[in-house]
Amino acid sequence: MAARLNPTAKKLIRQSRNKKDALIPLLQDIQAIYGYVPSEAVDLIAKELSIFPVEIYGILTFYTQFYLTARGRYTIKVCQGTACHVMGGKEILDYLSDKLGIRKGETTPDGMFSLERVACLGCCGMAPVIVVGSDFYGRCSIQKIDELLDKYRSKRAKKVK
Amino acid sequence: MDIKILICMGTSGISAGAEEVARNFESELKQRKLAGKCRVIKTGDRGLFRDTLVDIITPELGRITYEYVKPGDVAGIVEKHLLEGKPVKELQAGEDYKQFFSGQNRIVLSNCGEIDPEDIDDYTAHNGYNALKKIFNMTPEDMIEEIKKSGLKGRGGAGFLTGLKWEFCRKARCPQGTDDVKYVICNADEGDPGAFMDRSILEGDPHSAIEGMIIAGYATGANEGYVYCRAEYPLAIKRLIRTISQARKKGFLGKSILGSSFSFDINIKQGAGAFVCGEETALIASIEGHRGIPMPRPPFPAQKGLWGKPTLINNVETLANVRHIILKGAQWFSSIGSEKSKGTKVFALAGKVKNTGLVEVPMGTTIRQLIYGPGGGMADKKAGFKGVQIGGPSGGCLSEELLDTPIDYESITGTGAIMGSGGMVVMDARTCMVDMARFFLDFTVTESCGKCVPCRVGLKRMLEVLEDITGGRGKEEHIDFLQEMGTNIKDTALCGLGNTAPNPVLTTLRYFSDEYQAHIKDRACTSHVCLGLLKFEVMKDKCVKCGICYKACPVGAVDWKKKEYAKINKDKCIQCKACINACPFMAIE
CATH class of the missing domain: 3.40.30.10 (Glutaredoxin)
Known part of the structure; x- marks a missing residue:
């Protein structure tokens, strides 16, 4: 599914590999690109940072800043x-x-x-x-x-x- | 350059159109060939909202302040003031402006609205980084002693002695077998609704907080710092990034600062929108990349904080005080304020008061002096003073007889409120206290992290009861329930959020019990706020047939003709309360 992500997003995610405090800033950057955090991004982040997707969803739903669906103009x-x-x-x-x-x-x-x-x-x-x-x-x-x-x-x- | 033009351009200034005013000044000066002689300085907000404030300083006329300057006024000001040498009388700041600034003692805010926050040279010209230069002649222990002697307390809410906190962190040792690393965190997660002093400092004088952090790093032995700033403050973040890179270039940050053996650098972390992250342990969790959920203390962050290392966490306003103490001495600082609370405190004065904005007064000033001094009294004299809310969702609502309470940590806590971060919202007869309590609880219920039961479940039950009362379904026994549940949550919740969340309910029960009674027994909201208790009817004994409600209604539901009583057509009414809010006589209930 990760094929649908654009190269900038993929690069951002790869750069954050193994950085312990990178998750929240990374999600903020991804949201800056799409206006929300697509599930494809979550899957790739989980893979690259070696964490479970559920941990990422935990963060996405805890902080009010993050959206899981596309926003209006x-x-x-x-x-x-x-x-x-x-x-x-x-x-x-x-x-x-x-x-x-x-x-x-x-x-x-x-x-x-x-x-x-x-x-x-x-x-x-x-x-x-x-x-x-x-x-x-x-x-x-x-x-x-x-x-x-x-x-x-x-x-x-x-x-x- | 002998002529200076100061334009207030914080978030508030910009939203009011200050950018266009500044552009007009720049183009007008260019056109009139004055650009070489004048310096246009884009400052942060000065604390008073007068869209837009412009100061012109010339050798001949000195300093003259203009308020409510619109983009169209600029050409006139340049023409009259700068070319003819005559101030534009109509736009000069009036009595309200003078009253707002008299009675204040601006220490932390001294640079806000006076310097260009994006220019480090302007800061150094105003004594900036002089405190940092001074510290290398002192030992960290001496410095901690100085801060302790000054009596400075944390301005973020709890009021813990800053010097003591620094000492704990200095003395703390890292776990055996790990690197000896410590951190300083600047807490700029100003989540209290109604408080905006940290934003103003970061927008108007960001270097002062950064200088405070470097000094705190030297005192505690930390070499790395974080500023944790809310994402809701984009301008503050932009200015912080600039500030830090400028400080690095000048050698105030980075390796061997000013040629000493001390190194210190700062990272910026953006919050992601969670009120609870203002709590120390939740903030640390958030920086580490987790959900912002508080941990039981002890161990305190000063012993075991970020990545398990000793961590000092201070609020923006606290850190902005530090350089003044180092420069002028502990004795000077402790000479300001009351017996137990030293220095000044910045309050964010808002609500139904005439002058809204940031006010910095010595500790020990009474609430009345603040509201009727700089605040200029009530905005709507007819509606009259009802109460004042201090300390945001953790604080409380105080009634008129408590107006002479001096503002210091002890006295405010004695009333059942807390000092909090310094939000102060003034309320008049059109504010319903039960609705206020419901509003704050609605906020804390939404923001509760969900970890401990008292906060997660208890607050929710309290909110349901308050919704019943404001919705016209109140019962006699609800009062006792709120009292008991509130006290229990205060005693048993895990962190500061839960411990203080019942305060707005408990204080309104204490000082405004008659309003609860009116809601429950008479099914009436005397302030005309609670939707469930409103009838949307015009009271003929109060209506003066002025037609203001007719003009205010967005859906044309008010029938009115000259010299006739207004009448609300309930089929068309969408219950938006525009008429109720517009009526100067409170004639619609």
Whole structure:
């Protein structure tokens, strides 16, 4: 199955052979390539690092950063930190979930958006905060969310044309 | 260059559009042929959010601060301030800005917002690495003594004496027959929701933490260090990588530092999103490439830590204090603060307070002084102060009568909260305390590693009960259950996460019991937060017919005409609470 992995990923995995603390950074690098950690990568890592796949899945499911399935084009992270909660972060998450028709952790059927909740982004002064892709948006309101979703959808539409 | 232009560009600044402001300054200066005379310095966040803060320092006018600078304002500022020599009055920082910085004693944050964090020369021009140069005239034992005398305590939460920790690690021996190796770890896994001082230090003054690590390495006899930083802080990681490579080039890191026999180098480890990894033993497991699951202590990491070797773990803010103590002396440091807690503490002030941001005050300052001094009081005067949450998910909610509690480790612990990493979230009448307790428990249940039963199962049961109460299914006996279960978990959980997780519930039960009673007996949430208890009806005695709710509703479910009471059409309502949050009179319940 490892045939489906691209050469960069294969090289990264081979380079980590026998490095005792390499596993988590390696998985982070693999995720940086694919947006998630494909099962083919897990199999190859297990072989190269001489560990059981179950150990790798143990790590993948323990840390919230890792995904086992493909992500949407834009990942929307909604901050659920204390300050954001007090300023209405939960309503923002509920609204987004409703509007996109997906729950947290899921991806829209068109592959546009994935929805995530994060514990705290450390931007409490601008609460409530959401992150779309790598862009931070502070002092969010439900109106602002509508505008943002439209903005990203039209950005995508333009690119497709 | 005689003219300096400082632009605040931390994560918060950038998200508010500081990059465009900086670009405009650069192009405007070029166009007006001023580029040779001015230096544009992109600093970290200064601690106050005023999208965007710009300081201009000229020999004629001195230092003038502008706030809320938009990209479109730049041309005007350059024209008036730099060419005509007249400050732009409308944009000058006002009273709030002054109030925010008065009453603070900025030691750890002294460079944040003042220097270019990506330029090592700017740091050395501000006394940087001078403490490192000084240590080679001292023995490690003298240095440990100095840190002990200063009274510095760990700023990560537990408040253990830093000097003592260093001494334990210095004296610890490696297991027989193995190499004599020790490690220093900088804990930058700032997971407490509501705390962001470590991020600001790493973004605004990363060299200060690195210098602290090198000094700690010298004192404990370690030659290798790790910075364990959350992956959620991409800018901090980027700056750390740069900082370390710059320090290596200048000979502050690497083999035989500054010509001495001492060698020290630092690796960066990115966290992968697990709150429990802020706990020392879990952090070590994570660096070793395992699931971040805590181990029972003892043995403490200072004796048996990373790869089984003695390991010193200090928090970012603690390490950033070190260079100041070495430079100015233990006596100077211990003259600041209260009797038992020395120095300053950085608080992340957020929530319903007027000025939100990072505030550094001497230990012993009261909570009231902090909120009504730098904080500028409540954002919405009408809603009034209700409580303040200190210490994140491990801390507690304190009520108004505790506002005069001095901020030091002992006094805060006495209230049932803990100092934690210094998150401080202010809450007003629109915050439901039962919901707050549920919120924190929801967080700790999600983040529990699952190893020990009290934390894994006990917290879950407590959360279910709180969900019942906020959902309108509360029973009288729930209060006793929460009290008993909370106390038991505190006594029996394995690590700091579980030991402190019931604090938010226990403190709200103690200081806000009337709200629990209202939820259970009257089936009412007086703060209009808990969805299960809301009716989405307009109360005519409070409604002033202003129509704000009508404008706020995203689905057009509010019927309103001028001079008429608003009415909510329940068939259309999606219960998003936009109207409730928008209403200035709390007229919708």
